[in-house]
Amino acid sequence: MIKRILVPTDFSEQARNAYEIAIAIARKTGAGIKLLHAVELPSGSGFNVTGDMSIQLNSMEGVYMLKLLEKTKADMAHLVDSFDHSGVHVVQQVEVNRPINQIRRTIKEDAVDLVVMGSKGSSGLDEFLIGSNTEKVVRTAECPVLTVKHREPNFEVKEIVLASDFKREIRHAVERFKTFQAMFGARMHLVYVNTPGAFESTSNISGKLEHIAEKYGLQNYTINVYNDVMEEDGILHFAEDIRADLIMMATHGRTGLAHLLSGSIAEDLVNHTNIPVLTFSIR
Template sequence: MKKILFPTDFSEVANNAFIHALEFAKIVKGELLLLHTFELPIVDNQFIPDNYYTIFDSLQLAQFDMFKEEIPKLRELAKKRNLDHIKLSHKLMDGDLIYAIKQVVKEENIDFVVMGTSGATGWESFFVGSNTGSVVTAVDVPVLSVPAEAQYDKIKTIGFTTRFREKDKAPLKQVIKIAKKTLAEVNCLYVKTNKSDVSDETINQWKTEFEKEPVKFTIINSDLVKETIMDFVSHKNIDILAMITHKRNFFSELFSPSLTQKVSNTSVVPVLAMHEEG
């Protein structure tokens, strides 16, 4: 059984992502572990007020009470979508969110992380200096990010960006597994720039290797890589975009604010950030 970590602050954005997390759990036959973190005030030891520990305890208790109130609401959301059979467990931790996620991923052998992303444009807030962008680079498991505007719809087409490198094959095979479970097609996009050095022979070898799979390849000649990816999402009716994180700042480059403004009319879809092998 796959284990999916779902960090939440119980906001509307997070609750929207929770629906995606439930549906994703159904597809991969997984269970959800809900994580809520909170920061306690840091006080200099020399100046601890007499009532500090009382404050500390009441803050912890307030968080715990809020947690207790919110969990039934999420169970109700699951029930409404006939997904109340998905196993839910939960964890409440104090401290830094990114640190907590890293710790839980390691200790609980998590397979996927699903998170909601907020902000006016979805893409921008998600990747530029946001929690989710930090999570993508902090953990070694795939992270599915769900922009606030993304309504769950049946997954029919998964986009996958590739550069036809040998190390892209393992993530693609993982995406194909997910696609098969929801009877979806995988549409692989290669943006061929003037600097591209991928031979026709390599492309044909990939086509041959994956010919029995529900995969098609789209090759577009363009030097505007980021804009081409956005157009691809919009025009090919992509429901989830799977991308390999080639380097630490890849996502913040790809979804910079200036680019986001240009493509604000693009349909916003969840992004599955995957790590390259080796």
């Protein structure tokens, strides 16, 4: 069941697209939406993480920060009503904190069932050195995360790609994914990408995928083995071939050095595809 949807926003076009899609999902599920914006202050400022002031209000910094918070709250109020959300309960929250810290805190405190986030995507040096808040949420959130780039006014999902190596225990992820499939009455395409470095026969893999489908009680699905040079490329090419509306993946939630060395196919997909991606961490 999806009852609580969190939409972190930086007021970008992608974040607005995420809010619009969240409204469409809320209408299908009866869920409420929380719009969250976190104002990150420069180090050494006189504000603490709860937004209280401990500096002189007549200082230039104090005046600037008050004006910033007032403008942020006005922008949030404008965003709330920028799309028709009749019948959907929407609340807004502005906090003073690092965005990733506030998102994690809100997920836990509000028992969030789904995060819907916009993603600008990144590549090259920016992707390697920095990573986005969206990637960090994908990697660490304790609930499913839906990432979107483009506007989809009539968000409908008919064809879903479920991509995995199916070698790890993904039961909890599959149960969440089945909820999404049932919500839209969509067809699920299980796909295993066969690469030169880890090649298996099609009959072997097909048998494993059929076993997975039976084990987890899947319905309305297809079994697919797709050959490509790399897993990420294979998932993207397969999704494009079938004109998928959504890609679903379990992520292993690695952090630190392990993440730097291994990377994450799920995070790469979030960066590089225009198709919405639903991820769930199974770490």
